[in-house]
Amino acid sequence: MPIWQKTIMLNFKDSYSLSNITTLQIGGPAKKFVTVKTEKDLIEAIEYAVSQKIPYLIIGAGSNLLVSDEGVNSLVIKNEISGISTWEEPKPISQVSVKSGTKLQDLVDYAIIHNLAGLQKLTKIPGTVGGAVYGNAGAYGQTISDHLISVTVLNPHSLTTEQFSNKDCNFGYRNSIFKKNKYIILEAKFQLEKGDLEKMQMEEKEITWKRFVKYPPGIKCPGSFFKNIIAETLPKEILDKIPPEKIVYGKLTAGALLEEVGAKGQSVDGIKIADYHANLFINSGTGTAKAFYNLAKAYTQKVKEKFGITLEPEVQLINLPPLR
Ligand SMILES: Cc1cc2nc3c(=O)[nH]c(=O)nc-3n(C[C@H](O)[C@H](O)[C@H](O)COP(=O)(O)OP(=O)(O)OC[C@H]3O[C@@H](n4cnc5c(N)ncnc54)[C@H](O)[C@@H]3O)c2cc1C
Structure with missing residues (x-):
């Protein structure tokens, strides 16, 4: 046909x-x-x-x-291919399979309701499970790959499905093999352990509140724009200049570097950098991709000049040249 x-x-x-x-x-x-x-x-x-x-x-x-x-x-x-299913392995472990178009929040809620630990710190990250696996999304020391066993993908050349184990996915900080091979993530399988419901609910609530303050409802943004920098990858002479409190979960935050070059609160052509977070670029309503890109590029250069560090975007640039 x-x-x-x-x-x-x-x-x-x-x-x-x-x-x-x-x-x-x-x-x-x-x-x-x-x-x-x-x-x-x-x-x-x-x-x-x-x-x-x-x-x-x-x-x-x-x-x-x-x-x-x-x-x-x-x-x-x-x-928007969505759905979640679960089954008990020999107790107290549970496996959960999730279609890639499922909202990540639905998965987090599902895990908490079923008293399964390991995903609760990802609460309120917008996006789908597929997007989260692609970029190995994470927050507060937890990432989507921590309890992931395997991913079912569509090979874009043969249009057949294949299985990737966690190891095959080459997960790294905001990275996976799917950024290179462009395979399409169809489904992810997780192995979660029974958790302490009260503790998980407390964590979820605390993080929700922190996120509510950082990302008030209606904010137009793509999350943090730049990746943080894995501290151990930095040369000693740079690391020595960084106050230890700027290193969180083993990473030097891009926000700390951007703050040092005066990014906080800057605003150009409808794109504003938050007053309270230098790595948060917001569309005030009239912003364009060009204005966003130029502002991000200007601050990439300022950070490079002052610290010798090249910031990498965490956000995916579509039909735009690399920032550096
Ligand atoms: C307010 C806010 C807060 C955020 N907080 C965080 C945070 O704390 N931690 C964090 O890691 N991220 C955060 N983000 C960024 C974002 O939510 C995550 O990266 C999310 O996982 C992206 O999922 P998505 O479905 O929106 O992907 P999209 O933005 O739609 O796509 C992102 C990339 O994934 C690829 N992709 C998507 N689905 C598939 C698939 N099925 N197969 C193959 N490739 C695919 C796309 O081609 C694209 O390159 C935040 C964003 C916002 C707006």
């Missing part, structure tokens, strides 16, 4: 503004845009892109993206 007949059920949109689906609310149009809710839809969407000879880009909740004002000449596929 020709591809245009097979994909008739999918609702492809033309020139769809990506500012609609990024938490930063910035981004020009995608040539084509489609939301998929099943793996079959996903494969059909990819086949459609191939048949039209246009590239495709899989996204989750758009909470870690800076998309250029010109948009992308691609099919953007928004992954």
Whole structure:
């Protein structure tokens, strides 16, 4: 059957503004845009892109993206393939399988309700499980990969599924093999241990409050923009200059360096750096990707000049040149 007949059920949109689906609310149009809710839809969407000879880009909740004002000449596929299932291994361990388009918060809530520990510190990170695995999302010393056993992926060349063990995923700080191989994450399996419900709920509540203060409701941002720096990777002469309190969970925070070069509170063309956090770049409402990019680049250079450290974006730049 020709591809245009097979994909008739999918609702492809033309020139769809990506500012609609990024938490930063910035981004020009995608040539084509489609939301998929099943793996079959996903494969059909990819086949459609191939048949039209246009590239495709899989996204989750758009909470870690800076998309250029010109948009992308691609099919953007928004992954909403969701579902969670669990089963008891020999007690007290439980395994949980999650489809990649599931909201990370749904997984965190599910784990807490089922008294399973290991994901509760990821509470209130917006985004999908697929996006979190792609970037090895983490917070407060916990990461999505800590209790992950395996990932089912779609090989984009053969359109067949493959299994990656935790080790195969090459997880690192905000990094995974999927940033290189561009395989599509379909499902992740976790092995969680029975936890202390009261302790988990306390942790969850505390973190929710901290996040509420840092990211008030309605804030237009992609989370922290730059990655922190793993302290042990820094040369001794640089490390010696850093006050120990600036190193958190073994990382020198990008915010501390940005603060030293006066980033806090700066504002240009609708993009503001938070008064209270130098690594938080916010769209005040009229911001553009260009203004965001230029501001980020200016502060990358200032940090480089003062500390000799090249900051790397944590946020994925779409159709924009590398910052350095
Ligand atoms: C207010 C706020 C707070 C945040 N706090 C944190 C935090 O504490 N810690 C943290 O780590 N992050 C944080 N983030 C960033 C972001 O929420 C995470 O990186 C999140 O995991 C991204 O998921 P997503 O579904 O939104 O991915 P998207 O932004 O949609 O995509 C990000 C990247 O993942 C790729 N991708 C998405 N889904 C798939 C898939 N199924 N297969 C293959 N590739 C895929 C995309 O191609 C893209 O390159 C925050 C963001 C915001 C807005």
